[in-house]
Amino acid sequence: MLSSTPKRFFLIIFIFFALIFIGFYLHITNGMFDMSVFDVARTLLGYESNEKFKLVIFDFRLPRIIIAALVGIGLAMAGVVLQGITKNGLADPGILGINAGAGAAIVIFMYFFQFQALLSDGSDWIIIMAMPIFGFVGGTAAAILIFTFALKDGRLDMQRLILTGIAINSGFGALSMYISLKMNEKDFESAAVWQAGSIYNANWIFILAMLPWIVILGFYLYKKAYLLDYFQLKENIIVGLGIQLEKEKIVMLLASVGLVSACVSVSGSIGFIGLMAPHIAKQLVGIQHKYVMPVSVLTGAGLLIFSDFIAKTVFAPSELAVGIVVSIIGIPYFLYLLVKAK
Template sequence: MLMLVLMILVASYLHITNGVFDMSVMDVIKTLLRIESNSKFDLVIFEFRLPRIVIAGLVGIGLGMAGVVLQGITRNGLADPGILGINAGAGAAVVLFMYFFQVKLVSADMNSWMSILMMPLFGFIGGTIAAILIFSFALKNGHLDMQRLILTGIAINSGFGALSLFLSLKMSAQDFESAAIWMAGSIYNANWIFALTMLPWLLILGIYVHRKSYLLDYFQLEEDSITSLGIAVEKEKMKLLLASVGLVSACVSVSGSIGFIGLMAPHIAKQLVGIQHRYVMPVSALIGAGLLILADFIGKTVFAPSELAVGIVVSIIGIPYFLYLLVKSKA
């Protein structure tokens, strides 16, 4: 965990000092500690780069923890909020909210803070609907069928993705541009309102799933064995599922749909610390934060002065990793 924290600090250092407007380490330290006040440095650090780093870290933590929960509940190493369609369901609900309330996610100001605070709630409703549809179709004789789960998730993902696209095409040109950037998975115009919006969800639900992470160890057993231990299996699964949907919805509401973090982070964490979920959960959260900060830095600098959406960067890394896991599971 110390090494992961160091990785996050290094990624944050690269992110905050590099870009169209480069700064030295001393410039950053002086600005942060208020030794020398400079309006240009204040603007770049506190209004552009620091909120972006904080939100990338928070979203990575949320998606990493949600991925651990979903993989533990389904006993499927390929489960991920993006692949299962939960991201798409939450995203479609947020686009619906944007369509009716005309909220510009990439240019939000303090006057729209109430609308922004409502977006995770809409995302939660959409994500919950997607999760209910997926799990109801995947049930076979009262048990989750893993093949059905993945196939249903792909179908739900496509359906909600099409709904999001349809709604965005009905918007004005300016609103469509905002929605398209957001749907690609982008945090480049993030601000402190977004961070404050998702922080309560992340704190409450993150603490809850971490405290309940020991149950994920039991869920790897046969259901008869778990029931004999006095655990209400379906009830606990539903609570954890709703908590993970809440985490994903809060993340999607501020960053758009970013896939594969919830897939990669738990696998890397298990390779580092083993299969006990009370260790996997915090390590996966830190890996998710580090990966997303690093991916956002790459998207910001590789094609500078143009920017690549962080969701695209993560997909470029995540798709080969997903195929590797698929081949590995077949073997």
């Protein structure tokens, strides 16, 4: 693992921005309706008169790319915080069951408020804006259950944490399936695609629904990133430094649950981003979280943009759920980390 310097850090940030720009270019110019760079530029600048170009870019592709980036940012940042709090490199919102808890709450929400709200043209924007709140309730419930059962003699037991997370994940997954089966046929089909992790129904209302959560909670967690360095020390040393250990952990955990809930509310359950992004970042810039968090954020955004591009093009005209593509990448990576940790 490398230690980082400001010069190295900014070089890596530049490289990631370049990669994300490439992903943006590929995503916005390719699909069922291919467009040239010139067409895209004219449309984005408002010089294009072709209404078809405007429809494809502003109603379909651009919201989808933005949501992919925001979801990647939120899940990656939550992964950094969870790994820092638990001192466990295998911690991830999906593996620990927080995704499943938020997802179950949102499925219940969709059942009572009708799934068509997700597919609307924005007329039901109040319902869509409320979805992250329901996700937050479910994610918080999952986190409380996980950390309650993982405590041993007042401390988190890492083996219990993973095992409890798997159990909670399965339990909330079963609840989501049970509620889904009570939906009508059309809604069940849409809910099943959503649960697999999909952003192909992206629109600007979804972006407005999740953006405040990502901006406010993301800024807060970045300001607190230095604490994650201290959390790697022994608890008596942390307390001796005057840090309110348990209070800070709880607040940062709740902020992470809020990020995950906002992401799940618009994209369904996408796993492994919160696992892979922090590890990739640490390999590149070392273990100081003031460097790890920004690089993780860009890694998560890039991974999800490229994964969504693959999901929409590899089997065109059919589409894969982006969660499936991420899992194809993430499962071998998780097994690699498991063997390495052993």
